[in-house]
Amino acid sequence: MANPTAAMLVIGDEILSGRTRDANMHHLANELTKIGITLSEVRIVSDDAPAIIAAVKALSTSFDTVFTSGGIGPTHDDITADCIAAAFGLHIDVREDARALLAAHYKRAGTELNEARLRMARIPDTATLIDNPVSTAPGFTVQNVHVMAGVPSVFQAMVASVLPTLVGGAPLLSQTLRINRGEGDIAGPLGKLAAEHPDLAIGSYPFQKDGAYGSNIVIRGTDGTAIDAAILKLAALFPET
Amino acid sequence: MANPTAAMLVIGDEILSGRTRDANMHHLANELTKIGITLSEVRIVSDDAPAIIAAVKALSTSFDTVFTSGGIGPTHDDITADCIAAAFGLHIDVREDARALLAAHYKRAGTELNEARLRMARIPDTATLIDNPVSTAPGFTVQNVHVMAGVPSVFQAMVASVLPTLVGGAPLLSQTLRINRGEGDIAGPLGKLAAEHPDLAIGSYPFQKDGAYGSNIVIRGTDGTAIDAAILKLAALFPET
Numbered sequence: 001m002a003n004p005t006a007a008m009l010v011i012g013d014e015i016l017s018g019r020t021r022d023a024n025m026h027h028l029a030n031e032l033t034k035i036g037i038t039l040s041e042v043r044i045v046s047d048d049a050p051a052i053i054a055a056v057k058a059l060s061t062s063f064d065t066v067f068t069s070g071g072i073g074p075t076h077d078d079i080t081a082d083c084i085a086a087a088f089g090l091h092i093d094v095r096e097d098a099r100a101l102l103a104a105h106y107k108r109a110g111t112e113l114n115e116a117r118l119r120m121a122r123i124p125d126t127a128t129l130i131d132n133p134v135s136t137a138p139g140f141t142v143q144n145v146h147v148m149a150g151v152p153s154v155f156q157a158m159v160a161s162v163l164p165t166l167v168g169g170a171p172l173l174s175q176t177l178r179i180n181r182g183e184g185d186i187a188g189p190l191g192k193l194a195a196e197h198p199d200l201a202i203g204s205y206p207f208q209k210d211g212a213y214g215s216n217i218v219i220r221g222t223d224g225t226a227i228d229a230a231i232l233k234l235a236a237l238f239p240e241t
Numbered sequence: 242m243a244n245p246t247a248a249m250l251v252i253g254d255e256i257l258s259g260r261t262r263d264a265n266m267h268h269l270a271n272e273l274t275k276i277g278i279t280l281s282e283v284r285i286v287s288d289d290a291p292a293i294i295a296a297v298k299a300l301s302t303s304f305d306t307v308f309t310s311g312g313i314g315p316t317h318d319d320i321t322a323d324c325i326a327a328a329f330g331l332h333i334d335v336r337e338d339a340r341a342l343l344a345a346h347y348k349r350a351g352t353e354l355n356e357a358r359l360r361m362a363r364i365p366d367t368a369t370l371i372d373n374p375v376s377t378a379p380g381f382t383v384q385n386v387h388v389m390a391g392v393p394s395v396f397q398a399m400v401a402s403v404l405p406t407l408v409g410g411a412p413l414l415s416q417t418l419r420i421n422r423g424e425g426d427i428a429g430p431l432g433k434l435a436a437e438h439p440d441l442a443i444g445s446y447p448f449q450k451d452g453a454y455g456s457n458i459v460i461r462g463t464d465g466t467a468i469d470a471a472i473l474k475l476a477a478l479f480p481e482t
Contacts, residue, residue: 013444016280017413018270019459020446021262025285029259039257041292044266044283047444051282074425075445075456076432116428135449151447172258184315187357191317203254203288204316205261206392208376215316218260 003036003169003222007059010044011052011070011080012150024069024155031159036169036222037065047071052083060087060145065166067159070150072139074116080147081122081140088142090124098123098138105136131161170222175231179238182206182213189237190217197230199223244277244410244463248300251285252293252311252321253391265310265396272400277410277463278306288312293324301328301386306407308400311391313380315357321388322363322381329383331365339364339379346377372402411463416472420479423447423454430478431458438471440464 008028014020025042032039040063045051052071059066071080085092098121099113106113120137123129130139130146134157139148141162148158179186183206194202200221207214219230249269255261266283273280281304286292293312300307312321326333339362340354347354361378364370371380371387375398380389382403389399420427424447435443441462448455460471 012446013442013461014446014459015266016270016283017415017459017461018267018274018280019415019417021267025256026259026262029257033259039259040287040289042257042283042285046281048281073445073447074428076428076435077444111423111425114425114429116432117425119428120425135454151449153449174258174260176260182352184352184355184358184361187315187317187360188355191357194317201254203318204314205253205255206314208392208394213376218255218258220254220258 003038003172004064004167005040006032006037006065006067007041007043007063008039009052009055009059009066009068010042010150011047011068013046013077015044016046023152024150027152027156028067028069028159031163033172035163035166036171037166038169038172047077047079049079049083049086052080053087056084056087056145060143064144066145067162068145068147069155072120072137072147072149074119078119081124084127084140084142084145084147085124088124088145090126090142092122092124094118094121095123095125098129101129101136101138130158133157133161172220172222173224173227174218174220175227176216176218177231177234178214178216180212180214180240181238183215186215186217186238190234193230193233193237197226200226200230202230244279244413245305245408246281247273247278247306247308248282248284248304249280250293250296250300250307250309251283251391252288252309254287254318256285257287264393265391268393268397269308269310269400272404274413276404276407277412278407279410279413288318288320290320290324290327293321294328297325297328297386301384305385307386308403309386309388310396313361313378313388313390315360319360322365325368325381325383325386325388326365329365329386331367331383333363333365335359335362336364336366339370342370342377342379371399374398374402413461413463414465414468415459415461416468417457417459418472418475419455419457421453421455421481422479424456427456427458427479431475434471434474434478438462438467441467441471443471 127140
């Protein structure tokens, strides 16, 4: 049986403008691989309500689980919660359970729960809160969409809160063999090997280093014994000389 | 007038599985920003023909220009060219102009132009070739879609070949002010500043460092004088104390 599928929606201008590199995608990809959920698509959109709403609807329909990151803070450009509510036709306002969490947190910190911070208690009706052990302001889940913060430490903590609630599949295993020949030399035998192992995904990731061409061949699947057998065949096809 | 828009489609399992981090997205984002083209969306899909075809169609319709990276090499998992042909209803086969480029290149290198390498000459009818000064095997353009390699050095060379053919807009300028206060403290005045400057995009990118919260405020736009004025107002709102 095929593993469950997931998609990620990264919300915010910072990656699209080239200002920053994404860190959350890489973390989520690794965590999902461990528990046998296939990350099938990632989309990155800017802080633009129609784009966010359309992407949430499309991904929620196409995949078993969706994770979003970004846009749930207190500033004017944080519009994710309202977009999720719009995507699912839900009412949204400051919700008492989220407000209580923030009130207790800022009371302990001796900080005012001002109007801006209260925005972080805006949660769509019927959403389930996601625990945020780092900075309290919660994420939330609506249907199959988990809405999380963009700050990496908070994103990672929220992923850790959500993952135990998901049903995974067989963990995806992989082995990699680096072959110091151009892809054009190995493509023929590699294609035959892939055809002999339809249950394994065999990918070729070429590189160029110090003027020489090579490729990392990654063999992925859920059956470790089958992966080992295919890697041994591969190594025999291309002995280092 | 709004700047032209672009989208990027990254094709391949390696990022989705967590094996590698993307490098091409960051490069393209920076290059487009310089020439005033707005990168509006990025999608990452796996080596799966229906997913690639659907994404190409959707992005080609929604944005002025689309850039793809990955999946045009000689191995069995390189299916991008055939998917692009399918998306646009074009015939695809080994094309004489691309074959001639590869034949000359491999003759110079003393390497056989075997069946696998010939796959890199599979180009849809009516496509325009994209020059590849690094390793010869060309990319190609169909309508508003530029199809490029995933190896970063080759991707970057192809981007350099394509960019001069595009009509850009006003270069996107930006200034960043780091404010060492939590977003909840700055959100109110920041929102007012954003409302006073509707032609500028004002984004808040929070961070947490050594237990302290802060935020980088990035002000973007095409009018440098307006950006400078807004940054000065911002600095006056939040003096370092």
